[in-house]
Amino acid sequence: MSAIASSLISLSILFVLHTVNFLIFETHGSILLTPLTVGTAELILAALAALCVFTRPSRDTTLTTTVLLMVCTVWTAVGLSNISWEMIIPKLYERNISVEEYSQRDVLLPGHGVLIVLYFIFSVCLILHNKKKDMVVFMLVASLLSVCVIINTWTNFKGHSLLFLSLAFVTAYVSVRAALEHFTGNTETKPSDNKTNFDDKRVIRYALNVLSLSPWVLRSSTLTKNTVISFIWPLVSGLFLLFHGISGMRRGNTTISTYSIVDGLFWASLGGSMYITVIKDFSEILFPAVSIPLSMILLTIAAVSLHSEILLSLEYVLLSGFMLTLTFKREVSLAAFTWICFVVYMYGYIASLFKSFSFKIQLPVGQKVFSKLRQKFCMQKILAENKVEMVNSSNVFESDPMLGISKYATLENIGYVSNIISVLSFSWVPHETTLLSLPWQLIFGCFIQFVVGFIGFSRGKTLESSFFLIFASFWSIWGSLRSLDLIGSESGMSLGVGLSGFLLVGVVFLGMSITVNKVWIGISLCFVLFMLTSLLQVLGISDGFIYEKTAAVLYSLSLFYALLSSTLKLTFVREVLPSGKPLLQISKITKYNDQILLASSRRARGVKEIAEKLKTGGICGIPTDTVYILAACCHQPKAVERAYKSKKHGKDRPMSVWISNFKQIEVARHEFSSLLWDFLHEIWPSNVSVVVKRGEWVKSLGLGESEKYVGRSDSIALRIPDSTITCHLIDQCGPVTVTSANPTGEGDTTHHLQVLAKLGIEMCDGILCDGPSRENAISTVVDCRDIDNEKLGFFRIGLTPKSAVLGILHKLLEKRSTTNGDSHMNGIANAAFDTKM
Incomplete structure (x- = not known):
């Protein structure tokens, strides 16, 4: 069965479940399933529907896939909300906080409100293009349901069962049609369909970014009172952005997929910190140890992406400002950056739709403004200027440093970024709020670096990929221990034994790095020094914290240099910042x-x-x-x-x-x-x-x-x-x-x-x-x-x-x-x- 049909069937089951539950509530005044049960079912079915699309992407169904992922994101978030609500309420009673301060309106209004706008714009484009009328009906019913959900946060509104039944019917109809097309092979399209090259990668990225930003958009409009309780939207949207980016890399689109992964890392980690803030009643969400270096990395990405698209560059400049104002609690500036980011993301969303449907009116995104600058540095011109020399040379690796690069080329840069954030959040987060660094350690330090390590083997760089796996193991274990405030306790000697094992592996990799290049020698050396300082702290040496922070800065600087060197090489197709030749040459290729x-x-x-x-x-x-x-x-x-x-x-x-x-x-x-x-x-x-x-x-x-x-x-x-x-x-x-x-x-x-x-x-x-x-x-x-x-x-x-x-x-x-x-x-x-x- 096709991935689309499987995904739609999962959503149809979800809507039928809600139909029965609301029908019993509207007729008998009692619920069949508790919020925890409903939330679990929502989370499983919506995530399963999304997984079907992520694992089996098809270029022929990108339009339907986009709509499905938007729906799956919302219902995964709602399911997570219902589950977490059962965990949050007891915590609120323990702290004598009124539940009304954490109303469902603050939770549901941001995502559903923004979703209505996204669906409306999408539907208008489909109607103008005269395409996929079944998806228009699907989004119309889903929008009406979101309206009912929003109204229900103010007053008790009946009619949910009818809307859920309509959604279940439309979803089942489309799923049966998709299954029949898959089995019969009848996928003929109208002539107008051939004019469409739907760019689902960009549309989904912009839609998920808008959903992630929705809590602050509604808060700045005074429609909600609390942004922290809306953690489900940035958390779930960030996770979906991560999977969307990785799936896009598997399909060979490295550029926009890299941006999706960067966005997903930030939003998912921020959403996790918001959830911890709700549980522990912290006053902070972000901390300068992460926000300041991450803002610098975002500005670097903005500078690098300027040559390809002005809109992308502007997005990361604004996201950097949004993050800093959120960290230092500048309410007026935060509201300004929130709305500017929202407008820019919506503009990108509309521009991507217009381009996908080949409308006569195209919204400019600034793709060709700096094309001459790129041509000046690109390898084509270098080859043209040295035509005779290059043709006669058999040393292609010297003339073309991009030779053999794979579809996972930029994952190495993602690994550098993740390590920088991991080491800074590990070392510089204040002791009283170390738990806030847990999402950053698990997502930046653990999840994405395991992905970088395992998938990175496809580039043939097995040693570098092994480095990232070691980094991932270190941050997942020691980052979690630091976040849970377990380092330096009575188990110091036991922890020291484990850390000594990592230290030994680090020394081995330091010796092996001399066969790679000088950049990796520096990274390995700083990593070993950092583990030594952590060992001093675990063993109770008083100056361990000072040494650790010094080593953390050196480690971050070495990673940042590697990031710049690799990014510039990918951008200009030649080595701008030298990585240095290996001290020991064992590669037969070189x-x-x-x-x-x-x-x-x-x-x-x-x-x-x-x-x-x-x-x-x-x-x-x-x-x-x-x-x-x-x-x-x-x-x-x-x-x-x-x-x-x-x-x-x-x-x-x-x-x-x-x-x-x-x-x-x-x-x-x-x-x-x-x-x-x-x-x-x-x-x-x-x-x-x-x-x-x-x-x-x-x-x-x-x-x-x-x-x-x-x-x-x-x-x-x-x-x-x-x-x-x-x-x-x-x-x-x-x-x-x-x-x-x-x-x-x-x-x-x-x-x-x-x-x-x-x-x-x-x-x-x-x-x-x-x-x-x-x-x-x-x-x-x-x-x-x-x-x-x-x-x-x-x-x-x-x-x-x-x-x-x-x-x-x-x-x-x-x-x-x-x-x-x-x-x-x-x-x-x-x-x-x-x-x-």
């Missing part, structure tokens, strides 16, 4: 980069250079639709023999042949049966290798004496890979023989950085660098030698399941039976690989 061809797959020139290397007898590591492979041109027998012997294959591990189009094996057509020829057309391009009978046609490949190294005596494996880069390469150099790009018995190679590390310069003449593999899985190998008897064998089951291959054969046999087997079918040939086009 050691032999002047002796081996390292070409970028993102440039046509890079593919051409590797093709020329293969045509002249070289063997190269290239990316595919699965993992990296070692290739040699079929018409270069010595290269084929060298590739075979360099891997030290046994006779049970023969090489296979890859082609890019059927014209390259046209000579084999008279030797293949019509069924086999049709089957090959149906199943290729794909990650399926097909074993066929050996024949005279093999000689046309030009293998010569190296033919004995390819296939077996009676068979040979063929494949057209499902990779544009690989097929484009083979188009230029002709059919290639391939084998895995790793020594026999070792794991598959899933990143271009691993190719040279595993094979060495003697076994590889060039690498087509494409970052992490698209799929970390092997291909499926199918035996088609007995296909004329309608039988297939399977040597290996990989990415494509056995059932899918058999399904293709059965479908082909059914097609052939309708023609009585007399006519030859061409199958589904991929025109993209036709050399005449």
Whole structure:
């Protein structure tokens, strides 16, 4: 079932549950479910609905996804409110505080009020575009329900059950339609739909930022009295922004996803601090130890983003001012910054909708104002100015520092920011309010850094990713202990033993950092010093706090320098602030980069250079639709023999042949049966290798004496890979023989950085660098030698399941039976690989 249908079904169940509960209340005056039960159900079902969309995003359903995430955010927040209300009320009675001071109006009005405005703007755009009328009806009913919720905070209003029933009906209708479209494959759209390229990433980001800001907007309008009790809106919206940003990075949009993650970190941590303030009755929400450095980081982000979009830059300047006025309790300034931020976010929300629907009127956001400045520093101009030198150089890593960067490129910067906030909140929060730093430690220090560490491995920087995992472990444990005021207690010696373990790991990583660069040496050294000072404090040494604060400042400065260096490198595509060369050079990529061809797959020139290397007898590591492979041109027998012997294959591990189009094996057509020829057309391009009978046609490949190294005596494996880069390469150099790009018995190679590390310069003449593999899985190998008897064998089951291959054969046999087997079918040939086009 599609993600949209699953999400809608979860929401429909939620609305049915509310319908029954309110119907019993309106008819009998009693409730069926307690607020705690209802809140738990709301939280689970709404979060489940959002999870369905986050984990299975689709570019074809971005508009519906946006509406669903807005709805899920609201009901997740309402569910959290109902749950927390049961926990807050006893705390209020303990402190003799009137419950009326924490009324439900202050809790529900901000989110529902802003949601009505967001829905209204969205609906108007949909009506003007004449698109998704079912979503218009859905948002209309949801808006009416929000109006009833707001009215109910002043007076007892009946009719909730009817509205919830209407929402349940509309949601069920849309979910059934989405499920039918998914199962039948009928996803035809109107001609006007093709004009829409809905930018859900920006729209969702702006909508969630507006929801996060809603408590202060309503408070400055005197419609509510207490902003702290409205913690559910920034907390839930921040968490949704985090997941939205991470999901966006998985889809390859690093820029706006990075901004979403930064926003989510701030709002979720602020919402957590607000909740602690409600429980503990603190007078502060934010503290200068976090707000001042974070404001500087936001201003840095604003300065960097200025070259791409003025609106984004303005947002972070205003958010920095909002945070500082909130910290130092400047009511007039806070109200001003709140409303300016609100207007700017709403402007961005409307501008994103207008752009998505391709309206004639477009609201400017300042994207091209500084384009000349960017072009001045971008790598294209650097390459243009040094064209001759760059073309003749094989040292591509020197000329292109962005080579091999992955879709998770900016996560490293997020890790630096998170560490800065974590260390400052750990060391500089006043002792009497240490509990307020807990959300910042858990979100900045624990959650996001674990994400950075685990996902960061896709960039091939395993040591740096391991650093972030160590940081995450340290802040999640020691940050929580400090926030709970447990450090320095009677368990000091026990804590010291644990901290000594971290210290030992830190020293090990310090030694390993000399192989990375000087920036990481500085970060590792400061981290070790910081743990030493924490150990002094745990052991009761009086000057531990002074040493700790000094080490914290040094640690923060080293991280901030790393942040600036990495950000400027990503922005201007060259190293502005030097990170320094490693003290010990062990990387083969950097050691032999002047002796081996390292070409970028993102440039046509890079593919051409590797093709020329293969045509002249070289063997190269290239990316595919699965993992990296070692290739040699079929018409270069010595290269084929060298590739075979360099891997030290046994006779049970023969090489296979890859082609890019059927014209390259046209000579084999008279030797293949019509069924086999049709089957090959149906199943290729794909990650399926097909074993066929050996024949005279093999000689046309030009293998010569190296033919004995390819296939077996009676068979040979063929494949057209499902990779544009690989097929484009083979188009230029002709059919290639391939084998895995790793020594026999070792794991598959899933990143271009691993190719040279595993094979060495003697076994590889060039690498087509494409970052992490698209799929970390092997291909499926199918035996088609007995296909004329309608039988297939399977040597290996990989990415494509056995059932899918058999399904293709059965479908082909059914097609052939309708023609009585007399006519030859061409199958589904991929025109993209036709050399005449």
